Amino acid sequence: xxxxxxxxxxxxxxxxxxxxxxxxxxxxxxxxxxxxxxxxxxxxxxxxxxxxxxxxxxxxxxxxxxxxxxxxxxxxxxxxxxxxxxxxxxxxxxxxxxxxxxxxxxxxxxxxxxxxxxxxxxxxxxxxxxxxxxxxxxxxxxxxxxxxxxxxxxxxxxxxxxxxxxxxxxxxxxxxxxxxxxxxxxxxxxxxxxxxxxxxxxxxxxxxxxxxxxxxxxxxxxxxxxxxxxxxxxxxxxxxxxxxxxxxxxxxxxxxxxxxxxxxxxxxxxxxxxxxxxxxxxxxxxxx
Amino acid sequence: xxxxxxxxxxxxxxxxxxxxxxxxxxxxxxxxxxxxxxxxxxxxxxxxxxxxxxxxxxxxxxxxxxxxxxxxxxxxxxxxxxxxxxxxxxxxxxxxxxxxxxxxxxxxxxxxxxxxxxxxxxxxxxxxxxxxxxxxxxxxxxxxxxxxxxxxxxxxxxxxxxxxxxxxxxxxxxxxxxxxxxxxxxxxxxxxxxxxxxxxxxxxxxxxxxxxxxxxxxxxxxxxxxxxxxxxxxxxxxxxxxxxxxxxxxxxxxxxxxxxxxxxxxxxxxxxxxxxxxxxxxxxxxxxxxxxxxxxxxxxxxxxxxxxxxxxxxxxxxxxxxxxxxxxxxxxxxxxxxxxxxxxxxxxxxxxxxxxxxxxxxxxxxxxxxxxxxxxxxxxxxxxxxxxxxx
Numbered sequence: 001x002x003x004x005x006x007x008x009x010x011x012x013x014x015x016x017x018x019x020x021x022x023x024x025x026x027x028x029x030x031x032x033x034x035x036x037x038x039x040x041x042x043x044x045x046x047x048x049x050x051x052x053x054x055x056x057x058x059x060x061x062x063x064x065x066x067x068x069x070x071x072x073x074x075x076x077x078x079x080x081x082x083x084x085x086x087x088x089x090x091x092x093x094x095x096x097x098x099x100x101x102x103x104x105x106x107x108x109x110x111x112x113x114x115x116x117x118x119x120x121x122x123x124x125x126x127x128x129x130x131x132x133x134x135x136x137x138x139x140x141x142x143x144x145x146x147x148x149x150x151x152x153x154x155x156x157x158x159x160x161x162x163x164x165x166x167x168x169x170x171x172x173x174x175x176x177x178x179x180x181x182x183x184x185x186x187x188x189x190x191x192x193x194x195x196x197x198x199x200x201x202x203x204x205x206x207x208x209x210x211x212x213x214x215x216x217x218x219x220x221x222x223x224x225x226x227x228x229x230x231x232x233x234x235x236x237x238x239x240x241x242x243x244x245x246x247x248x249x250x251x252x253x254x255x256x257x258x259x260x261x262x263x264x265x266x267x268x269x270x271x272x273x274x275x276x277x278x279x280x281x282x283x284x285x286x287x288x
Numbered sequence: 289x290x291x292x293x294x295x296x297x298x299x300x301x302x303x304x305x306x307x308x309x310x311x312x313x314x315x316x317x318x319x320x321x322x323x324x325x326x327x328x329x330x331x332x333x334x335x336x337x338x339x340x341x342x343x344x345x346x347x348x349x350x351x352x353x354x355x356x357x358x359x360x361x362x363x364x365x366x367x368x369x370x371x372x373x374x375x376x377x378x379x380x381x382x383x384x385x386x387x388x389x390x391x392x393x394x395x396x397x398x399x400x401x402x403x404x405x406x407x408x409x410x411x412x413x414x415x416x417x418x419x420x421x422x423x424x425x426x427x428x429x430x431x432x433x434x435x436x437x438x439x440x441x442x443x444x445x446x447x448x449x450x451x452x453x454x455x456x457x458x459x460x461x462x463x464x465x466x467x468x469x470x471x472x473x474x475x476x477x478x479x480x481x482x483x484x485x486x487x488x489x490x491x492x493x494x495x496x497x498x499x500x501x502x503x504x505x506x507x508x509x510x511x512x513x514x515x516x517x518x519x520x521x522x523x524x525x526x527x528x529x530x531x532x533x534x535x536x537x538x539x540x541x542x543x544x545x546x547x548x549x550x551x552x553x554x555x556x557x558x559x560x561x562x563x564x565x566x567x568x569x570x571x572x573x574x575x576x577x578x579x580x581x582x583x584x585x586x587x588x589x590x591x592x593x594x595x596x597x598x599x600x601x602x603x604x605x606x607x608x609x610x611x612x613x614x615x616x617x618x619x620x621x622x623x624x625x626x627x628x629x630x631x632x633x634x635x636x637x638x639x640x641x642x643x644x645x646x647x648x649x650x651x652x653x654x655x656x657x658x659x660x661x662x663x664x665x666x667x668x669x670x671x672x673x674x675x676x677x678x679x
Contacts, residue, residue, distance in 0.1 A: 056371075056403070074371055074400055075318075076346065106316070106346040134317035135326060138343050150317075150329035150343055157343060 010037040013047075015067045022061060026212075026220020028179030028205025032126050033062060035182045036097065039189035045093045052095050053082040055107060058133045058207075059099035059126040076107030079114045082121050090264060093122070093193065100127040100141040104160050108140070115169035117263040118197040124189065125162060125200065128207035129244075136210030143246040147214040164239040166200045167256050173199035174239065174256035178227040179206060181252065188254060197262045204250055215246065290468040290534070297428040297460035298323035300467055301367065301393045301453070304435035306337045307475040311362035311482075314342035314353035318372040319405040320457035321395035325367055347372035351379035351390075358388035358450075359496060361487035363439065366390065369457055370397030370404075373411045377418070383450045384419030385512055386496055389442035389484070390450040392420075393435060395461040396557065396608075398644040406645020407457035409556070409608040412585075413618040419512065421451040421519060422586040424556045428465040431455045433536060436470065436479060441526040443482045447519045454585075456558040458645065470534060478533045520587055540589035541596050542581045545571060549578025551657055552597055552634065554605040556582045556619065559648055563606075566653030577657055582619070590626050597627070603634040604660030606653075607672075608642040616672040635664040638672035646676060 054063035056075035063070040138151040145154040177185040192199035206223030235253040242251040315325035331337040398404040425431040438451035527538040607617020616638030627633040637660040
């Protein structure tokens with residue numbers, strides 16, 4: 001492969017001056033970031049229109065590693081920041097790239113409201129079932145019975161099923177893959193990037209240091225083996241059936257891909273040409 | 289006989305929380321306080337501490353859960369740092385206004401942006417007016433002791449205010465130091481059972497936090513202010529009793545080589561030990577330098593402070609926090625204000641340093657004294673100076 005068709009050439013999208021990165025050996029974030037950047041190339045979205053927004057945590061570091069317009073926000077606030085960015089400049093392709101602790105916990109309220117509005121954002125949520133950076137505490141995505149530093153005998157707090165949550169809230173594209181399914185993940189991210197409205201891609205990823213070590217998957221490879229053995233592709237699966245149990249089956253695939261007017265569509269329809277902040281071209285495009 | 293152990297500052301805090309037989313811990317992970325609540329979660333899971341550990345989804349929820357548990361009369365603890373403390377902000381005011389004696393350890397951390405997990409005092413200074421009793425610890429022993437003291441003072445029916453124990457992030461939270469672990473029997477002697485006078489209880493319903501229209505809001509705040517000023521007596525008594533039981537003495541303002549000092553350094557928290565090394569060096573050089581440490585930050589001990597510094601010529605204040613466009617660091621501004629009306633008072637020099645985990649060495653303190661004397665003599669064209677800035 002060479003030239004313009006070599007989508008896997010992502011060097012130009014990484015800030016080499018920020019390397020080495022902080023991610024542990026065996027972490028899934030490198031693979032997920034590679035899939036994302038490859039997908040970005042493939043989607044042919046103009047790079048000068050791309051903005052990557054992250055919150056806090058290991059995944060949140062992504063904003064600092066990409067050679068793109070990026071913003072590292074406070075904990076949980078990546079989605080509201082991205083919403084402001086998108087509404088102020090609707091021409092941008094705004095991607096939120098953050099972790100389960102950031103998006104599903106402290107920022108959980110923003111997640112459901114962005115989905116409810118069908119805000120035109122792509123959210124890539126890397127779910128490692130734990131708060132990795134702060135030392136492996138129990139998170140709202142930790143499977144029942146999983147051990148963490150704050151649930152030493154197992155978690156007894158029922159976890160979120162994130163695809164179900166965002167589907168119920170109104171997301172128009174919902175997929176889940178693992179860090180092992182890099183090609184399919186890449187394809188899903190391309191679809192998500194090109195989908196108008198709120199698209200959500202959950203990526204199950206290894207955290208051997210904090211999660212695997214305490215749950216009999218002590219290396220990144222062991223966690224990848226687990227994904228390989230236990231992932232079942234079920235496109236169109238009802239998201240209420242995609243709960244993840246400790247070391248149990250992981251249902252992956254594209255669950256939701258529906259058409260719905262976006263926030264911007266409805267705003268344009270209702271406020272129409274009287275909406276003072278909307279340029280003529282944007283109003284025409286939106287109503288076309 | 290208390291046992292001498294080597295212990296990390298964070299664990300010194302959680303050991304005190306355990307010894308206090310705390311009922312509820314609600315917390316969210318944030319560096320650098322995480323070891324405190326992690327170890328508490330483990331104590332609860334192991335059955336060493338009979339408490340509810342609530343792994344909430346944010347700091348805002350942590351403090352809100354603490355309000356609930358404290359309102360039913362449960363002994364309540366949480367810990368946070370930096371951004372987490374700021375996310376709690378609105379709830380902190382509710383805790384103090386509802387007179388809920390929550391105890392919180394803050395592993396002081398810088399504020400974003402840029403993102404920094406390292407230590408300074410920007411977090412606590414942003415909540416200094418929230419009506420909590422606030423103290424600073426200098427080492428792991430003090431962190432251990434002050435947490436126990438905080439429960440005793442906060443829950444005293446003459447007080448009923450939440451208490452914040454500040455321990456410098458990393459410098460205290462992550463450093464292992466020798467300390468005397470308190471004995472359970474002594475703790476039980478020192479800390480009575482929490483008897484919150486008006487808890488939420490279905491048999492005797494009360495309403496908390498109801499609407500306060502203009503005709504009553506001012507009076508409510510006046511009542512809170514009077515009650516807060518009146519905490520001082522119990523605060524001091526808490527330290528007197530502490531000395532009787534445990535043999536260690538605490539005071540609102542503490543000093544080192546300050547009696548005959550012409551120039552005084554002023555610090556809070558873990559940098560005080562570093563500053564005392566600098567004082568030793570300068571004393572050897574024949575310089576009459578001393579150190580003043582503010583232990584009790586709220587309510588501010590005006591009387592003790594004025595008395596301590598009145599004979600000095602120059603008071604050099606190190607703030608680990610910026611007040612952008614203000615009259616100096618928050619501590620320097622306050623002490624300047626506290627001294628303004630005094631006949632005998634030192635000149636106050638405001639220096640800012642140790643931000644975002646930047647080391648402050650004994651040499652830096654020696655520079656501060658020299659620079660402070662220079663500014664005091666010749667004046668300066670700015671209200672404050674930042675030290676240690678790389679050009």
